[in-house]
Amino acid sequence: MIITLLLNLLVLILGVIFSWLPIVTKLPDFLGYDIDNALVAGMGYVRTFFETFWPFEIVFQAFLILMSYYIIKMIVVFALGSRAPKH
Amino acid sequence: MAYENISGRVCKAILPMSKNIATLFVGIAFSIMALFGMGEVAHAMDFTVYGTGGQVQMINYDDGVHCSYVGGDRTTGQLWGDYAGAGGSCTNNANGGFGDPAITSVSLYPALPLGTVPMPVWIYTCATYTSGPTCDTFSSDFGGFIYNSSDNTITPQSFSTKTRIINIDPQNGQVIPSTGSTTAVNFNLHAYINSSDLSTFAGIKITFENIDQNVLLSKLSRFSFTFLDREVATTSGNFYYSTSTSLSSGNYRVTATLERTTALGVINPFAGFLGTVDELSHQFVVGTSTWIGNIQQNMFKNTADFYGGLSATSSAVQAEKCNPISGQFDARQCIGFLLIPDTQQLSDTLSSFRDGVLVHVPWGYVTRFVTILSSNATTSYPTFSVAFDTNGPLAGQSWDVNPAEMFTQGAQLIDTIHSNQGHTVRDIFEPWIKMMIGIFLIFQIVHDITGSHRHMIERDRNNSQKT
Numbered sequence A: 001m002i003i004t005l006l007l008n009l010l011v012l013i014l015g016v017i018f019s020w021l022p023i024v025t026k027l028p029d030f031l032g033y034d035i036d037n038a039l040v041a042g043m044g045y046v047r048t049f050f051e052t053f054w055p056f057e058i059v060f061q062a063f064l065i066l067m068s069y070y071i072i073k074m075i076v077v078f079a080l081g082s083r084a085p086k087h
Numbered sequence B: 001m002a003y004e005n006i007s008g009r010v011c012k013a014i015l016p017m018s019k020n021i022a023t024l025f026v027g028i029a030f031s032i033m034a035l036f037g038m039g040e041v042a043h044a045m046d047f048t049v050y051g052t053g054g055q056v057q058m059i060n061y062d063d064g065v066h067c068s069y070v071g072g073d074r075t076t077g078q079l080w081g082d083y084a085g086a087g088g089s090c091t092n093n094a095n096g097g098f099g100d101p102a103i104t105s106v107s108l109y110p111a112l113p114l115g116t117v118p119m120p121v122w123i124y125t126c127a128t129y130t131s132g133p134t135c136d137t138f139s140s141d142f143g144g145f146i147y148n149s150s151d152n153t154i155t156p157q158s159f160s161t162k163t164r165i166i167n168i169d170p171q172n173g174q175v176i177p178s179t180g181s182t183t184a185v186n187f188n189l190h191a192y193i194n195s196s197d198l199s200t201f202a203g204i205k206i207t208f209e210n211i212d213q214n215v216l217l218s219k220l221s222r223f224s225f226t227f228l229d230r231e232v233a234t235t236s237g238n239f240y241y242s243t244s245t246s247l248s249s250g251n252y253r254v255t256a257t258l259e260r261t262t263a264l265g266v267i268n269p270f271a272g273f274l275g276t277v278d279e280l281s282h283q284f285v286v287g288t289s290t291w292i293g294n295i296q297q298n299m300f301k302n303t304a305d306f307y308g309g310l311s312a313t314s315s316a317v318q319a320e321k322c323n324p325i326s327g328q329f330d331a332r333q334c335i336g337f338l339l340i341p342d343t344q345q346l347s348d349t350l351s352s353f354r355d356g357v358l359v360h361v362p363w364g365y366v367t368r369f370v371t372i373l374s375s376n377a378t379t380s381y382p383t384f385s386v387a388f389d390t391n392g393p394l395a396g397q398s399w400d401v402n403p404a405e406m407f408t409q410g411a412q413l414i415d416t417i418h419s420n421q422g423h424t425v426r427d428i429f430e431p432w433i434k435m436m437i438g439i440f441l442i443f444q445i446v447h448d449i450t451g452s453h454r455h456m457i458e459r460d461r462n463n464s465q466k467t
Helices: A002-017 A034-054 A052-084 B002-034 B038-044 B291-304 B315-322 B331-338 B344-354 B363-374 B402-417 B423-450
Strands: B050-052 B055-058 B067-072 B079-084 B125-126 B146-150 B151-158 B164-169 B181-191 B202-209 B224-232 B238-247 B250-259 B274-286 B382-388 B398-401
Touching: A002 B331, A002 B344, A034 A052, A034 B363, A034 B402, A052 B363, A052 B423, B002 B125, B002 B250, B055 B164, B164 B250, B181 B250, B181 B274, B202 B238, B250 B291, B315 B331, B402 B423
Parallel strands: B125 B146
Antiparallel strands: B050 B055, B067 B079, B146 B151, B164 B181, B181 B238, B202 B224, B202 B250, B250 B274, B382 B398
């Protein structure tokens, strides 16, 4: 309960700090081309393919987990700045 | 000291007396129960029960006025058979329920609704009966009798009229075999509403969610669905709700909650936290589980085990563990409640983090990108048609290409290969592929965090590179 409270407070503070930034609802167009739509449709094809050939889905899930890790790392580096741990 | 000695002696003198008095009261209570209640028990003993092993072949209850002829399935929680009120006839039910080897427990309802008869009638069979309700998880809730088919003994059980959730299907840990791209899953709820609670609360909520995706970034592709949203029971006694829905393969969790939604006719705004009366969560798998889902299910189970049961993990129940005058004070569980984040709360916090922080520029683009990547939506492949040259020998004809058909038929070749034991290629290789990718993933992350195997430049005392 205490840790949850602290985490909620942290999320609340971060939310307030970054609330002035615009919210991303779709990826921006590039040279008039709707990348968001193309990506959604493309991933739909890929998912259909994964349903047929299951090994690719496992690889893809692992890729997503790895990306999640890098995003978390990116946020930590952004939030901590020079205080972020370095190798 | 003298006072303490005197009080100690008085206590020592009173204690044996109090035991005798307590025994006397218990005896009187049992006598009263025997006078008013055992008539029902004796009546209920008139059943014909033929059992072998864990099965019951027939149960028949017929007092000439009311009759029940019911079988039950502990695994699914479904009740089968006929029920007839006064003047009804006992006939076997087309759904069967008797002599079915799959039945591990059968139940016999009383002819009158629960709560209006002194002792509801339930019979359980146990192939490995040990003691009390251990042979059957329902027995402590329903009361009735436990029938031990190994020695043909029947043990009466007490009946609880407390407002509570008795059962929800699918059962905890159940694996529902896949029947295709989607599988029909039955959700059955059985709750009991005490008549004294009827006018004040008893909002019933059932939600289930898909929990096999990445919690942080794929919450959008995880889904939760609410069957009943604080449905207020209008009659006391048993409350049943059944529905069915089609689910794709994966890990799921279903949660039934009894909430104190109203107090004195006013909606309770803190119902989610303070008004939870009872809660029961079951985790199940449809078809093939995912390892992310398994990890989440294990985390939830560990938390539940820590608190001593899946039905005792609600915040309201746990808060009582820190209340020194509640009679439920437990330092270990109190500390756990205070320090260990509940998986649901953690999930909600991460969800807030994603919706409140991760959606903003600039990382919102990355979030959107990952959200698209982790979506479960599929798109049908387009078909191509190539028309031949009008001047050629195939003029007027065309070549139609259907990628979906090509892929499907190509994949079928893999599925047709079986081992001698009947295992498919997927059964054999999928665990290995998952293990190898999992190990690679862990090594990659550990490598990135620790910086291991990076080339380190050797320097001397003056911070110059050694040659």
